[in-house]
Amino acid sequence: MNFLFGFFGDASRWSGPDGIPVRLLEHLEFSAAAFLIAALVAVPLGMLIGHTGRGALLVVVAANAARALPTLGLLVLVVLLAGVGTVLPVLIPLVVLAIPPILVNTYEGVRGVDADLRDAAYGMGLRGRQVLFRTLTPVALPLILLGLRLAAIQVVSTATVAAFVGLGGLGRFIIDGLATKTYESVIGGAVLVAGLALAVQFAFVLLDRVVVSPGVRQVR
Amino acid sequence: MSQEPLVRWDWIARNWANGGPTAISALLENHIVMAFLPVLFGLVVALPLGLACVRWRWLYQPTAAVMNVTYSLPSLVLFSIFLSVTGLTRSTVVIPLTFFALAVLVPAVVDGLASVPDPVRQSAVAMGFRPVRRLLRVELPVAVPVVLAGLRVATVSSISLVSVGALIGQGGLGNLFIDGWQRQFYTPIVVGIALIVLLAVLADGLLVLAQRLLTPWSRARRAA
Numbered sequence: 001m002n003f004l005f006g007f008f009g010d011a012s013r014w015s016g017p018d019g020i021p022v023r024l025l026e027h028l029e030f031s032a033a034a035f036l037i038a039a040l041v042a043v044p045l046g047m048l049i050g051h052t053g054r055g056a057l058l059v060v061v062a063a064n065a066a067r068a069l070p071t072l073g074l075l076v077l078v079v080l081l082a083g084v085g086t087v088l089p090v091l092i093p094l095v096v097l098a099i100p101p102i103l104v105n106t107y108e109g110v111r112g113v114d115a116d117l118r119d120a121a122y123g124m125g126l127r128g129r130q131v132l133f134r135t136l137t138p139v140a141l142p143l144i145l146l147g148l149r150l151a152a153i154q155v156v157s158t159a160t161v162a163a164f165v166g167l168g169g170l171g172r173f174i175i176d177g178l179a180t181k182t183y184e185s186v187i188g189g190a191v192l193v194a195g196l197a198l199a200v201q202f203a204f205v206l207l208d209r210v211v212v213s214p215g216v217r218q219v220r
Numbered sequence: 221m222s223q224e225p226l227v228r229w230d231w232i233a234r235n236w237a238n239g240g241p242t243a244i245s246a247l248l249e250n251h252i253v254m255a256f257l258p259v260l261f262g263l264v265v266a267l268p269l270g271l272a273c274v275r276w277r278w279l280y281q282p283t284a285a286v287m288n289v290t291y292s293l294p295s296l297v298l299f300s301i302f303l304s305v306t307g308l309t310r311s312t313v314v315i316p317l318t319f320f321a322l323a324v325l326v327p328a329v330v331d332g333l334a335s336v337p338d339p340v341r342q343s344a345v346a347m348g349f350r351p352v353r354r355l356l357r358v359e360l361p362v363a364v365p366v367v368l369a370g371l372r373v374a375t376v377s378s379i380s381l382v383s384v385g386a387l388i389g390q391g392g393l394g395n396l397f398i399d400g401w402q403r404q405f406y407t408p409i410v411v412g413i414a415l416i417v418l419l420a421v422l423a424d425g426l427l428v429l430a431q432r433l434l435t436p437w438s439r440a441r442r443a444a
Binding site for chain 1: 288289291292293294295296297298300301303304373376377379380381383384386387388391393394396397398400401404406409410412413416417420421424
């Protein structure tokens, strides 16, 4: 506990370019950028594949393989290959890691919608695209949100590791603390990242409450 | 730097088994131990815990909540917290990874037991199976596919996550990433990634094979 008072009680930790607010903001910026890119790619693709059924096998195999990819290795390799100058190279592995959970869950969600429901929608005269957006998407929403949540948490964690290759963010407290054997910084950083991860988790639970239709939730 | 090839095979040949602690084969061995112990411990704890959650339903909600929270914590965070408790030992990586494995395996055990059809359970009771024998001979075998699905996820993630431990000095093949980064040298990084993915694919394949051996009836049914 003394560690925590030493870290959070130090006024100089709360200001300046390496203070907690700046690092937190950096962390949120990288994470949000990577998450948004991944979501913009994976959600439409997952919906398309789930709806048409084309390329499904490829998605499942690729997503399983992606789970085995070691975050740290990918990060180090991409940044070495692309150079450390800009933030962009660091975003690549973050996006690569965030796409599979979104893609798989969106695909599974859309594909898993009750066939009777799908037929009923067609029977009522809805066309392909209308069926997808008005029937399949709302019913699949809980699973799509699950995928987005897993991806967001993954991105927040990986952004921590990315401090190793020179990225800012909360990981800096941990990595720099390890390098200089300042354990109060390590523990303080760990507590901050843990808090952020839990906040993300909680935000998605709230989002689920707001956007998922009550009818769909009842069935679950 | 620009002429540096992505993989230098002579480096691999020289460092595969040079006898030192940083030999690739030594790191691989270390990696395997640190990746599989957590899954093993996780399974040993998850089976009774999952059973308890099925037996006493009220246990499941709080357990699931704790597992959910654990799973959302970044591995580096848990590693660095345990670093102040267990120091620079393998336990600093193995203990947090055990928690991650648990977070996947407990729901898998609970879902697996819930997937046993009621008629099957009732038939077993009617045939005179006592609770413990019913569990061992009927319910657990029927739950195998779901539990193994969880085991596959836990194993593959564990293999991949060990490498993050390199940041606290205990990362098995992950140490190759640090080495490559510090020397701006691609080969160790590529070797590390390739071996980790290979290890994961191999372990996954073995578990699929185990499932085929443990559930011979599912193949018989498909053939019929």
